[in-house]
Amino acid sequence: MKNVTPPKPEVTQTPVALVTGSRTGLGRFIAQSLIQRGYRVVGCSRGEADWTLDGYEHILADVSNERSVLDLMGRIRSAYGRLDVAINNAGIASMNHALLVPGATVDRVLGVNVTGTFLVCRESAKLMQRRKAGRIVNFSSIAVPMRLEGEALYAASKSAVETLTRVLARELGGFGITVNAVGPSPIDTDLIRSVPAAKIDQLVERMALKRRGTPEDVFNVVEFFVRPESSAITGQIVYLGGA
Amino acid sequence: MILSLQECTDLVCEIYKQFLPPGQPSPEVKGETRLFGDNALLDSAALVSLLVEVEQQINDAVGTDIVLADDRAMSQKRSPFRNIGTLAEYVVMLLSEKCDAA
Numbered sequence: 001m002k003n004v005t006p007p008k009p010e011v012t013q014t015p016v017a018l019v020t021g022s023r024t025g026l027g028r029f030i031a032q033s034l035i036q037r038g039y040r041v042v043g044c045s046r047g048e049a050d051w052t053l054d055g056y057e058h059i060l061a062d063v064s065n066e067r068s069v070l071d072l073m074g075r076i077r078s079a080y081g082r083l084d085v086a087i088n089n090a091g092i093a094s095m096n097h098a099l100l101v102p103g104a105t106v107d108r109v110l111g112v113n114v115t116g117t118f119l120v121c122r123e124s125a126k127l128m129q130r131r132k133a134g135r136i137v138n139f140s141s142i143a144v145p146m147r148l149e150g151e152a153l154y155a156a157s158k159s160a161v162e163t164l165t166r167v168l169a170r171e172l173g174g175f176g177i178t179v180n181a182v183g184p185s186p187i188d189t190d191l192i193r194s195v196p197a198a199k200i201d202q203l204v205e206r207m208a209l210k211r212r213g214t215p216e217d218v219f220n221v222v223e224f225f226v227r228p229e230s231s232a233i234t235g236q237i238v239y240l241g242g243a
Numbered sequence: 244m245i246l247s248l249q250e251c252t253d254l255v256c257e258i259y260k261q262f263l264p265p266g267q268p269s270p271e272v273k274g275e276t277r278l279f280g281d282n283a284l285l286d287s288a289a290l291v292s293l294l295v296e297v298e299q300q301i302n303d304a305v306g307t308d309i310v311l312a313d314d315r316a317m318s319q320k321r322s323p324f325r326n327i328g329t330l331a332e333y334v335v336m337l338l339s340e341k342c343d344a345a
Contacts, residue, residue, distance in 0.1 A: 066310075074308040077299075126295050174288055 011081035014040045014055075017226075018076065018083060020063050020120055021090030023049045025189035029215035030087055030222055031056060037223070039085065042076055063090050063116030064108075073123040082131060085226045086124035088117045088138045088161075095195050098152040106153060113157035118164060121179065125172050134177035135226040138165045142183050142243035146206065150199075158183070162237050169235030178234035182221040185213035185241030208242020217241075245338055246305065251331035254304075258296050259327060262289040274328030294324065301334055309337045 017034045021027040022043025028051065031041045035055045043049065044061035052058075057079075061072040076083055092112045094105050117138055128134025140162050142148075143155040162181060169179040185207060186192055186200050204210055221238050224230060246254070256272045262285055263269070270276070270284065277283045279290055298311045316323050316333065323333035 070308040070310065074302070077302065078306070126299060129292070129295060130299065175292075 012040060014038070015084040016040045016042065016076065016080045016082050017085035017087065018072075018120070018124065019043045019087045019089055020061075020116070021045055022058070023047055026184070026187060026215050026218060027087075027089040030089060030219055033219045033223075034085070034087075040080065042072075042080075044072055045090070063088075063120055064111035066119055069116075069119040069123055073127060077127060083124055083127040083134065084131075085135045086120060086128075086137070087222060088120050088136070090116055091139055093151070093192065094153045095150055095192070097150055101153055109153050109157050110160075113154075114160045114164070117161050121164065121168055125168075125175065125177055128177050129172075129175040132176040133231075134172075134175070135230070136168070136172075136177060136179045137222050137225050138162075138179065138181040140165075140181045140183040140237055140239075142185050142207070142239050142241065144183065145239060145243050146203070148203065165237065166235045173234060176231075178225070178231065180225045180234060181237045182218060182225070183237060183239040183243065184218045185209070185239075185243065187213045187215065187218070204241075211241070213240050245342055246301070246335065248331055248335050251301075251334045252328060254300060255293075255297055255327045255331050255334075258293060258300065259285075261296070262293050264289075272327070274326065274331070276327045278324050278326055278330065279322075280325065290324070294330075297330065297334065301338070305338060305341075307338065307341050309334070309341060311337070313337075 017039040019027050019031040019041055022031040023045035027043065031043045032053060034041050035053055040055050042057050042059060044059045046060065046062050049058040059072055059075055062068045090112060092109055094101055094109050121136055124136060125134065138161050141155065141158040143151045144158050144162060148155060165179050165181040172179055186203060192200060204212060217240050225233060252274050259272055259276065264284065278285060285293060294311050298309060302308055323329050
């Protein structure tokens with residue numbers, strides 16, 4: 001039989017991480033922190049990033065669009081030949097009473113938060129399974145356990161992310177891939193910039209720790225999940241601030 | 244670069260062998276080899292791994308980003324994943340469409 005096994009792309013020796021929604025805020029912080037830890041980081045967002053760093057490549061991508069995610073992963077596969085970590089940070093919020101949420105907003109929030117997370121998980125796992133190792137970290141929210149009024153749609157989308165995380169942990173465990181999620185407490189980023197400060201303060205008062213979260217708090221959990229020593233940690237949701 | 248049906252079939256055969264249960268006599272692997280159902284040797288997890296590996300190796304070889312488990316494949320009355328030959332045919336069809344669209 002003729003040997004038609006194709007050559008695999010050249011594989012970099014440096015571990016490669018994907019961070020979605022890395023143009024600003026938390027995603028940017030996580031991307032930069034991973035670079036400091038020795039990762040080559042591919043970040044993506046729908047808009048151009050206004051920052052650069054050695055070891056960072058930014059790709060325009062809409063995670064809610066399958067074609068866009070396939071292009072993103074094709075670039076990672078051809079340029080680096082591997083993917084070790086995927087951080088599903090991209091997300092959008094809808095802070096409004098349910099009776100005032102337009103249908104188009106429902107599609108948009110579920111598209112990015114649920115469909116986007118699913119597509120990135122699926123395509124990341126395809127790359128990771130070749131090395132029989134990988135770390136996927138999804139983003140939930142304290143809006144889920146706290147059942148926050150005014151965030152029905154957002155909390156529902158993050159509940160879906162949690163279920164996705166737990167089930168994928170089982171489906172991908174055999175490939176050596178762990179899937180976990182972090183649920184940050186309120187952090188001063190674009191995600192909550194339209195929420196009145198008094199609302200955020202009320203929310204923080206209901207938590208065990210009476211302070212807003214920081215990007216460092218979130219990265220601490222992310223770093224724990226992606227460590228090689230965390231190979232037995234999967235299907236877990238960690239909330240910050242004692243929600 | 245476009246792979247011929249024979250090249251695709253050979254590639255799937257080679258990958259298929261990687262996922263056979265260890266410790267058993269090597270069966271003859273050919274186009275008619277069933278991937279699931281009666282007389283199939285792969286369990287469901289191995290079938291998933293096979294499909295992912297075929298997809299990845301094809302994409303590596305041809306520089307495409309085809310997805311084997313697309314809506315069309317999953318909705319067909321006769322699954323393109325029923326044996327090695329039908330899988331290879333499906334791959335060639337997807338590659339042809341990619342080529343035509345380019």
